Amino acid sequence: MDGYYAFMLVATAFVLMMTVPALALFYGGMSRSKSVLNMMMMSYIAVAIVGILYVAVGWSMGFGGGGTFFHDPFDLFWLDGVTTDGYIGVMFQATFAIITVALISGAVADRMKFAAWVAFVPIWALVCYFPMAHMVFSCTDDSLICGRIGAQDYAGGTAVHINAGMAGLVLAVLIGKRIGFGKEALRPHNLTLTMLGAGLLWMGWYGFNVGSIVFGGATDEENTAQFFSETGRTFANTTLATMAAILGWLLIEYLMHRKATSLGAASGIVAGLVAITPACGAVDIEGAVAIGAVAGAVCAWAVGLKYRLGYDDSLDVVGVHLVGGIIGTVLIGVFSTSEGAGGIDGLLYGGGLGSLGDQALGALVAIAFSGVLTAVVGLAIKYTIGLRVSEEDEVEGIDFVAHGESAYDIHTSGGGGGTGVLAARTVPVTEGASA
Amino acid sequence: MKLVTAVIKPHKWEDVREALETFGVTGMTVSEVSGYGRQKGHTEVYRGAEYDIALVPKIRIEIVVDDNDAEDVVGIVVKTAQTGRIGDGKVWVSPVETVVRVRTGERDESAV
Numbered sequence: 085m086d087g088y089y090a091f092m093l094v095a096t097a098f099v100l101m102m103t104v105p106a107l108a109l110f111y112g113g114m115s116r117s118k119s120v121l122n123m124m125m126m127s128y129i130a131v132a133i134v135g136i137l138y139v140a141v142g143w144s145m146g147f148g149g150g151g152t153f154f155h156d157p158f159d160l161f162w163l164d165g166v167t168t169d170g171y172i173g174v175m176f177q178a179t180f181a182i183i184t185v186a187l188i189s190g191a192v193a194d195r196m197k198f199a200a201w202v203a204f205v206p207i208w209a210l211v212c213y214f215p216m217a218h219m220v221f222s223c224t225d226d227s228l229i230c231g232r233i234g235a236q237d238y239a240g241g242t243a244v245h246i247n248a249g250m251a252g253l254v255l256a257v258l259i260g261k262r263i264g265f266g267k268e269a270l271r272p273h274n275l276t277l278t279m280l281g282a283g284l285l286w287m288g289w290y291g292f293n294v295g296s297i298v299f300g301g302a303t304d305e306e307n308t309a310q311f312f313s314e315t316g317r318t319f320a321n322t323t324l325a326t327m328a329a330i331l332g333w334l335l336i337e338y339l340m341h342r343k344a345t346s347l348g349a350a351s352g353i354v355a356g357l358v359a360i361t362p363a364c365g366a367v368d369i370e371g372a373v374a375i376g377a378v379a380g381a382v383c384a385w386a387v388g389l390k391y392r393l394g395y396d397d398s399l400d401v402v403g404v405h406l407v408g409g410i411i412g413t414v415l416i417g418v419f420s421t422s423e424g425a426g427g428i429d430g431l432l433y434g435g436g437l438g439s440l441g442d443q444a445l446g447a448l449v450a451i452a453f454s455g456v457l458t459a460v461v462g463l464a465i466k467y468t469i470g471l472r473v474s475e476e477d478e479v480e481g482i483d484f485v486a487h488g489e490s491a492y493d494i495h496t497s498g499g500g501g502g503t504g505v506l507a508a509r510t511v512p513v514t515e516g517a518s519a
Numbered sequence: 520m521k522l523v524t525a526v527i528k529p530h531k532w533e534d535v536r537e538a539l540e541t542f543g544v545t546g547m548t549v550s551e552v553s554g555y556g557r558q559k560g561h562t563e564v565y566r567g568a569e570y571d572i573a574l575v576p577k578i579r580i581e582i583v584v585d586d587n588d589a590e591d592v593v594g595i596v597v598k599t600a601q602t603g604r605i606g607d608g609k610v611w612v613s614p615v616e617t618v619v620r621v622r623t624g625e626r627d628e629s630a631v
Contacts, residue, residue: 269563269570271563271565271570337567341564341569345565351566384566384567387566388566388567388568403566
């Protein structure tokens with residue numbers, strides 16, 4: 085299994101790339117030019133804090149042994165008792181913890197005190213993520229979601245996406261709407277960054293999904309055979325679902341607004357990746373296309389909910405990650421096949437309603453767990469440090485207030501964004517051209 | 520002397536410049552501006568949220584000409600910048616008291 089270890093080195097680096105720079109670019113492009121650095125810094129600081137905390141107690145809480153909600157944090161404190169050949173597994177899981185926390189930042193763009201975020205990140209990881217990773221990924225017999233409920237989640241539909249999406253919803257409600265929400269045009273300032281970030285997320289996601297293989301064979305030969313067949317399945321499913329989600333999102337967008345947008349394509353990529361994350365091992369390629377298409381279409385509609393329900397989830401952590409995570413987790417109960425990694429037939433393959441019920445219950449437990457505990461953490465910070473910058477600081481721009489920097493030094497003549505037609509006049513200098 | 524100011528659609532700027540040069544206009548001041556008239560901006564959609572963008576980009580051209588040329592220059596701008604659709608822009612003419620060429624100090628007609 086030398087190949088597997090080499091593969092995990094690459095997969096782990098890929099998943100780290102999903103946070104820095106991919107998610108930071110994806111979110112940064114969608115924020116306004118006066119707050120893009122703060123948006124990106126929320127991801128970068130999450131990497132540093134969560135990564136070290138993970139080695140201290142995260143691995144022990146998640147994967148140190150038994151427990152319904154989590155394992156003893158001090159059992160493998162600071163990787164005590166873990167040999168270096170196990171480190172890559174620890175690092176792989178650490179990158180999952182990192183991106184889950186960073187995902188939440190999109191809900192509070194432009195307005196969260198940096199100190200409040202720095203406090204929120206480690207506390208939320210301790211209280212919400214490390215336990216959820218244990219309940220879902222360690223899969224000891226007594227672990228709640230995997231062991232007791234028996235819900236399938238290959239790479240983190242519940243632990244990562246429902247968890248982060250629910251936390252984003254709670255935090256967005258606690259911190260309140262951005263000034264001008266629903267009245268002014270709070271437009272993305274640079275969609276090329278967002279397109280680039282979405283593409284890098286897609287690439288990194290192969291590490292995330294394909295790297296999540298867990299071996300069940302008794303011999304090296306059995307495990308090698310599993311490695312070949314299962315990674316092919318998860319790679320293909322991850323790809324096809326994402327493609328279907330782009331089409332699903334753009335179709336709904338075109339039907340509703342008569343335009344297929346670049347932001348829609350970038351968002352469709354992420355919605356498809358989110359939804360196939362829990363399901364990539366359980367379904368066949370037809371199931372992957374179906375899940376991707378449904379996720380793209382439903383998320384395209386769901387991002388509009390915040391305007392009707394009145395919460396300012398600024399960059400749609402709820403509409404994409406919570407909704408996409410629920411779709412992927414629950415649809416396993418429909419499209420799962422016994423040939424897949426979990427060996428369970430879903431509704432469409434004659435397995436009845438059993439799997440669908442387990443999946444729905446798993447999703448509900450994740451929603452409740454993350455919702456309640458994020459509210460406790462969020463309220464504690466709100467009434468001590470305070471969650472939000474002042475109105476003046478928010479209007480002037482959090483980049484300068486929090487970090488003393490501005491992202492861009494651009495001078496435009498005559499105001500406005502500029503069409504470029506005048507600049508174009510200055511470019512082609514050819515022999516004999518008239519003035 | 521007159522100052523002719525024209526605010527036109529950006530995609531018409533190259534046509535207008537060519538027509539004015541053919542007529543004999545030797546120089547002009549051009550800037551990218553934004554504003555709105557009766558068309559009241561346009562609509563953009565981001566993740567389902569529609570925004571009315573009140574200000575639309577335009578090109579502003581300023582030319583100082585002899586009194587006799589003012590009507591011709593206005594005519595050329597109107598003819599070349601016209602699409603017949605809403606948002607084509609405006610042209611106006613205002614009197615100019617004095618013009619000085621900075622390089623030589625020449626004044627008025629000889630400075631135009």
